[in-house]
Amino acid sequence: xNTSQTDALLDVRNLKVEVTTKAGxxxxxxxxxxxxxxxxxxxxxxxSGSGKSMTAMSLMRLLPKHAAKIRGGSVKLDxxxxxxxxxxEMRKVRGADISMILxxxxxxLNPAFTVGDQIKEALKLHAPxxxxxxxxxTIDALRRVKVAAxxxxxNSYPGEMSGGMRQRVVGxxxxxxxxxxxxxxxxxxxxxxxxxxxxxxxxxxxxDETGMAILFITHDFGIVANLCHRVIVxxxxxxxxxxxxxxxxAKPAHPYTEALISAVPxxxxxxxRLTTIPGQPPAPTDIVVGCPFAPRCQYADAxxxxxxxxTVAADQSGDHTTSCWRAVEA
Amino acid sequence: MxxxxxxxxxxxxxxxxxxxDFPILPLAVLLIVFIIPAFFAHWIALHxxxxxxxxxxxxxxxxxxxxxxxxxxxxxxxxxxxxxxxxGAWYVLAVSFIGILVGVVVGTTLGLIAGYVRGWFDxxxxxxxxxxxxxxxxxxxxxxxxxxxxxxxxxxxxVGFALWAYFARQVRAEVLLLRNAxxxxxxxxxxxxxxxxxxxxxxxxxxxxxxxxATLQVGIAIMLDASLSFLGIGIPRPTPTWGLLVSDxxxxxxxxWWIAFFxxxxxxxxxxxxNMIGDWLRDTLDPRLRQV
Numbered sequence: 001x002n003t004s005q006t007d008a009l010l011d012v013r014n015l016k017v018e019v020t021t022k023a024g025x026x027x028x029x030x031x032x033x034x035x036x037x038x039x040x041x042x043x044x045x046x047x048s049g050s051g052k053s054m055t056a057m058s059l060m061r062l063l064p065k066h067a068a069k070i071r072g073g074s075v076k077l078d079x080x081x082x083x084x085x086x087x088x089e090m091r092k093v094r095g096a097d098i099s100m101i102l103x104x105x106x107x108x109l110n111p112a113f114t115v116g117d118q119i120k121e122a123l124k125l126h127a128p129x130x131x132x133x134x135x136x137x138t139i140d141a142l143r144r145v146k147v148a149a150x151x152x153x154x155n156s157y158p159g160e161m162s163g164g165m166r167q168r169v170v171g172x173x174x175x176x177x178x179x180x181x182x183x184x185x186x187x188x189x190x191x192x193x194x195x196x197x198x199x200x201x202x203x204x205x206x207x208d209e210t211g212m213a214i215l216f217i218t219h220d221f222g223i224v225a226n227l228c229h230r231v232i233v234x235x236x237x238x239x240x241x242x243x244x245x246x247x248x249x250a251k252p253a254h255p256y257t258e259a260l261i262s263a264v265p266x267x268x269x270x271x272x273r274l275t276t277i278p279g280q281p282p283a284p285t286d287i288v289v290g291c292p293f294a295p296r297c298q299y300a301d302a303x304x305x306x307x308x309x310x311t312v313a314a315d316q317s318g319d320h321t322t323s324c325w326r327a328v329e330a
Numbered sequence: 331m332x333x334x335x336x337x338x339x340x341x342x343x344x345x346x347x348x349x350x351d352f353p354i355l356p357l358a359v360l361l362i363v364f365i366i367p368a369f370f371a372h373w374i375a376l377h378x379x380x381x382x383x384x385x386x387x388x389x390x391x392x393x394x395x396x397x398x399x400x401x402x403x404x405x406x407x408x409x410x411x412x413x414x415x416x417x418g419a420w421y422v423l424a425v426s427f428i429g430i431l432v433g434v435v436v437g438t439t440l441g442l443i444a445g446y447v448r449g450w451f452d453x454x455x456x457x458x459x460x461x462x463x464x465x466x467x468x469x470x471x472x473x474x475x476x477x478x479x480x481x482x483x484x485x486x487x488x489v490g491f492a493l494w495a496y497f498a499r500q501v502r503a504e505v506l507l508l509r510n511a512x513x514x515x516x517x518x519x520x521x522x523x524x525x526x527x528x529x530x531x532x533x534x535x536x537x538x539x540x541x542x543x544a545t546l547q548v549g550i551a552i553m554l555d556a557s558l559s560f561l562g563i564g565i566p567r568p569t570p571t572w573g574l575l576v577s578d579x580x581x582x583x584x585x586x587w588w589i590a591f592f593x594x595x596x597x598x599x600x601x602x603x604x605n606m607i608g609d610w611l612r613d614t615l616d617p618r619l620r621q622v
Contacts, residue, residue, distance in 0.1 A: 062518055066449075095521035102519070108512035112534040118513075121530070122520040173520060 008035035008076075009213050010059075010098075010181050015073035017051075017058050024285045028054040030237040032073070036181065036213040043224040043245070044217045045260070046234035047281065052217045055234075056183045059215075060100060061090050077181065096126040099179040101187040105166035109158035115142075115169045116154030119176055126177045141172040144209075146202060164195035168202070175206060183215045188223070200227050221264045225249060230319075233257045236281050236292040239311075243320030253314035253322035255297045291325070299326060353610050356603035364600045367419035375413040376401070379570050383408035391588050403588040405578055411588060414570040415596050421571045422600075425482070426551035429489025430544050436490065437497025438533075438540055444498070445505025446528050456502070459495040467492035467554060468561070475563040485564050489551050500543055504536045538615045545608035549601040556597050572597050 017029035028051040036042045046052050057063050058070055061082065075082045077097055085093065102108045109118060119138045123129070129137070135154070142150035145168040158166055167187060174182055184203065188196040204227060207214055216228055224231050224245060232242040233256065241254040252258040259277045279296040282288055291297070294304040304325055312327050314320040367374065376399075377383075386408040390396040396403055402411040444455040467488055474484040508514065509532065517531055558564035559573025567574065572593045579590025 060519060062515070091521045091523060093521075094519055100516075100519040102512050102516055104512055108516040110511075110513040110517075110531050110535070112531075121517070121522070125521045170516065173516070 007037055009038045009040075009078060010215075011035040011074075011076040012059070013074045013076075015055070015058060015075060016071040017054055017063065017068055018071045019054075019068045019284070021067065021285070026237070026284045027071070028068075028237045028284060029058055032239055034232050034239065034242060036215060038180070038213055039207060039211045040230065041207065041214040041216055041228045043228035043231035044215060044234065045219060045221060045224055045231055047219055049281065049284065050234040051237040052219075052234060053185055056100065056185050056215065056217055059183065060094060060098060061085075062094075092126070095122055095179070096177045097179055098181045098183065099174040099177070101167075101170055101174045101182065101184045103186045104190050105163055105170050106190065108170050109166055111158055114155050114157055115161070115166075119154075119169070119173050122173045122176045137176070141176040142169070144175065144206065145169070145172040147172070164191055164199065167191060167195075167199060171199075171202070171206075175210070175212070178210060179212060181213045181215065183217070185217045186219070189218075196223075203227070221261055233260070236288065237284070238292060238323065240293065240324070241314070241320075241322040243314065243322075247315070247320050251315075253320065253327050254293075254324045255299050255326075256293050257322075291323075301325075351610065351614070353603075353606045356606040359599050360603040360607070363596055363603075364419055364423065367416040368423040369420070371417045371420055375410075375416045377410035377413045379409060379414040379417040380568055381409070388582075388586050388589075390586075391592075394588070402592045403586070405589045406582065406586075411575070411592050414575055415572065415593055418570040418572050418575060418593070419596075421482075421565055421569055422552055422555060425485050425489060425555045425565070425571075426548055429486045429551050429555075430493060430547055432486060432490030433493030433547070434497055434540060434544055437494035437499075438501050438536075440494070441498035441501030442505055442528055442533065442536075445502035446509055446524070446532065452502070455498060459498050462491065462495040468557070471558050471561075471563050480558075480563045480566050482565050485555060485558055488558065489554055492554055493547050493551065496547065497540065497543060500539055501536050504539060505532055508532045508535055542608065542612045542615055545611050546605065548604045548608065552597065552601050552604070 012035065013033050015029055015032040016027060018025055019028055028049075030051075032055060034042065044052050044055065054063070054068070058068075059075055059082070061070075063070070070083060073083070077093070082090070082093065109115065116135070116138050119141050120134050123134055123137055123141075127137075138154055139150045142153055147153050147165060147168050153161075153165075158169070161169070167190075171187070187203075188199050191199060200223065203214065206212070214227075216223070218224060228245050230242070230244050231248055232239050233248075233254065234240065235256050241248065241252065241257045243253075248257060249261060252261055256277075259275070262275045263277065265274055277296055282292055282295075288308075290303075290305045290307055291300070291309050294300040297304065307325075309323045309325045309328065311321050311323040314322045314327050383404070384407065386400065386404050387406055389400045389404040389408075391403040391411075392398060392401050394403075400410050400412070402415070404410055405414075440455045440458075444452040470491055471484070471488045474480075474488060478484055514527055514531055517527055522530070555564060555571065556573030556576065559571045560577040561573075562577070564573055565571050575593035576590045576597070579586070579588075579593070582589050
């Protein structure tokens with residue numbers, strides 16, 4: 001782990017986010033540590049409510065102000081601490097250094113403006129220029145995300161485009177200022193499968209072209225296998241396993257990861273009932289003693305229910321970690 | 331079997347095609363009764379609206395025994411009703427337009443900010459809205475007339491006061507929806523400030539609503555102005571605002587009915603046409619408002 005820390009582009013250490021609601025307060029992001037290098041894709045996998053989006057929003061420092069607070073840790077981008085920046089400095093980071101692609105292209109474009117205007121807005125905020133150069137760069141951004149006839153498309157309104165096309169525009173906005181890190185929060189969930197595949201290929205190509213790091217948030221292990229280099233698996237606000245994709249698929253160290261992978265339907269092999277994980281994750285406000293996955297875990301013993309497992313290496317190489325008592329024993 | 335044709339794409343209706351639904355008759359009435367008189371009163375009036383002519387007192391309109399000299403008859407001082415209506419149009423237009431402008435600016439600004447920042451400011455503005463909607467405009471008009479004297483300014487303030495709450499409430503409601511829209515989040519992610527989001531992203535999405543609401547309020551503003559004048563707390567005499575003209579004819583309604591009738595008819599035709607145009611605009615610009 002120490003070797004990767006030096007060349008990490010985005011380095012997150014012990015990040016903690018507390019959310020306060022009427023029902024009580026809890027930590028949807030509990031002691032997260034991970035890092036991404038340039039040109040690398042890190043998958044963040046977990047089910048709804050496991051804290052994936054919260055993690056993304058806390059990296060952008062865009063948590064809902066009244067309810068959520070960052071309670072500790074550090075987020076370093078290129079060695080620069082983001083958590084202590086002023087709001088004004090942070091605005092310069094957003095869009096220029098870290099950018100984000102949101103889930104739903106239907107609503108993430110403003111219906112009142114042409115897509116060209118909306119790409120231009122991002123450009124103007126971080127790299128102002130004359131009308132003509134801005135227009136050229138806007139068309140160029142559209143061309144990079146492979147929108148056909150970008151000279152005409154700049155004048156279209158979002159309502160005149162298909163979902164896949166709109167998501168490309170959202171992508172064009174996100175990459176327009178050539179950020180170092182892009183956070184993609186389930187960008188393909190609302191697209192149909194063929195468009196999804198095209199979009200993922202596009203992301204990969206853009207990454208090869210620019211060397212940006214991608215944080216890919218998803219609940220789909222199929223996409224992770226396709227796109228990501230490394231993956232972290234989250235459960236109930238904790239990182240339960242992290243490591244290179246190949247290793248995790250070959251030998252998942254945490255029972256939750258194992259269950260998730262076996263729940264991915266396969267095109268090959270026999271048709272059988274898909275496996276499911278029995279039970280439900282704990283409610284965020286529940287007080288969890290021991291391992292949060294223990295009630296649903298087929299291997300759980302008495303210690304799993306009473307003591308929280310530490311994060312340990314899952315093999316000798318040190319780049320694959322998990323927090324499970326079984327790994328401690330092994 | 332009946333032949334069914336399915337076109338591949340629903341043809342988009344151009345602005346020109348939609349304009350065929352435009353209410354032409356109301357617009358024509360509005361132009362003739364209100365807009366043209368308001369701007370060209372000096373050219374189309376037949377007599378000076380302020381100068382009495384006691385020899386021509388209480389002339390009936392033409393077709394009721396009158397002459398073309400005084401087509402809509404004269405009042406008890408012998409002033410030409412037609413010329414007075416024509417000259418009054420300008421004041422009616424100015425009061426309703428500026429009054430609505432005040433309402434739009436105040437209401438939209440407060441509604442935008444309240445809906446966006448929420449919290450105590452939102453609560454404060456919404457209570458002001460409740461108070462404003464509960465307080466009769468007439469009461470405020472009376473108070474203002476007593477405090478600063480009835481004038482053009484006091485009438486504009488009353489109209490603005492009576493209308494701002496509707497704009498504030500409507501705009502706030504839409505902002506509440508829009509502030510959580512993903513495009514706002516996306517713009518935040520791209521590095522926009524709150525100010526930029528509010529005025530570059532949210533405001534353009536509520537302009538349709540504002541325009542429609544403003545048009546629908548013109549009728550209310552004109553009625554309010556007429557009521558104030560009728561009660562003697564509007565723009566003071568001798569300015570011939572329409573409400574004042576109706577008020578002038580009140581005592582003669584049984585005998586010399588035309589003094590009150592024609593200004594009243596002008597008010598009715600104007601408000602009716604404005605409302606019909608407003609309805610059309612609402613249906614064209616903002617289908618969501620149809621239920622309102």
